[in-house]
Amino acid sequence: MDRLESELREALRCYFSVPELYGHALACLEDKLQEAMLFGKMTVLHYRMFKGEDMKDIYKAAAAVELMILSLDIIDDIQDQDNGKMAWNQLPPGIALNIGIGMLSLSGQMMLSTGFSAERRQLAAQLIHQGIITAVNGQMTDLYNNVQTEEDYIRMVTQKSAALLVTAAMIGTVLATGEWREEVKRYAEELGIAAQIKNDIRDLLNWDDKNDFLNRKKTLPTLYLLEAVAGEEEWITDYFEGRLDFADVADRRQELEQIIASTGTLIYTSFRMRTHYYRYLEYVEQLNPTPYWKDMMLSFAE
Structure with missing residues (x-):
């Protein structure tokens, strides 16, 4: 550093x-x-x-x-x-x-x-x-x-x-x-996808500064949430599609968090994140690095 x-x-x-x-x-x-x-x-x-x-x-x-x-x-x-x-x-x-x-x-x-x-x-x-x-x-x-x-x-x-x-x-x-090494591209790509999903999970729950729900940003968590809502939860879809304004949802944080929990949004997206991390680990294993470099590579997945 x-x-x-x-x-x-x-x-x-x-x-x-x-x-x-x-x-x-x-x-x-x-x-x-x-x-x-x-x-x-x-x-x-x-x-x-x-x-x-x-x-x-x-x-x-x-x-x-x-x-x-x-x-x-x-x-x-x-x-x-x-x-x-x-x-x-x-x-x-x-x-x-x-x-x-x-x-x-x-x-x-x-x-x-x-x-x-x-x-x-x-x-x-x-x-x-x-x-x-x-x-x-x-x-x-x-x-x-x-x-x-x-x-x-x-x-x-x-x-x-x-x-x-x-x-x-x-x-x-x-x-x-x-030289270009295709195996490096393969595992780095998986790690990058996993890291972005992790960031998007954080940005769905971060109400203070960079919230993907409030910004109507379509990410893996918000896409899953939009597919899962039904009935009285449809206000989430209405907000994303512009039928509701920010003022209509600004005080509904607790309600949103309950819906996120009940729909399994975090469970699903966390599973998808781990899937890409496991692929990263698998591809690193295929590189067959020495124990020292393997430990260094695995530390990036923590």
Whole structure:
């Protein structure tokens, strides 16, 4: 974490020369540093697991990955108009968007400035660009909120959070080996899907800041809930379809939580989440890592 933090701070200091840009970007980074930095850790882990030798520049590469994730988080929150407690949402949208675009470009620049061979640097930068394009496609589906089925949801998540986790793992892999590894894509994708379902369960119950029910956002939990409600519970469907306003449901939190419990929404979505985690564990086993690296990989599923 210390190495990642140092690389991120140095990148902002070197490339963001306008004081206001640097100051606001640093505040956004401070919020990011409160998180676990799963993506950067995934990059370092795969580089080391596949016997990469340059233990200096891999942290710069991992910081580039985290900067890509932070930039997409900023842009997504501006588009979704949620997660209001974050530093970027305390800024005018135009300024926050400029920071997000700047960080997005900087992530690629950081990767190209590492000391790896030219071929591996190019492969890693290409993976960043591919990951961004894939995530943009998934975000468009999310913005239109036209997910209708569980299959639609899994397809969208595969393009967004799962694709970005694949990007993080594969960058560490190609920097160490120079090759794309399909088995890495397979298990990283499953872990990304599981993690997103877990987040969506949390966002269904979080009434204070980023609530997917209040925002009428179609996720696996809300899709299941909409299918399960009946009779007097139909106000939930009416709200999602715009026949009721926020004021009509704002004081019905306890009632909603009781319906979520009675319909088995959390039981079902937790089961689906665990299914993808178990697939992740199964695919990791097939990689046949040493006990040390196996334990490291399994720690990501906790």
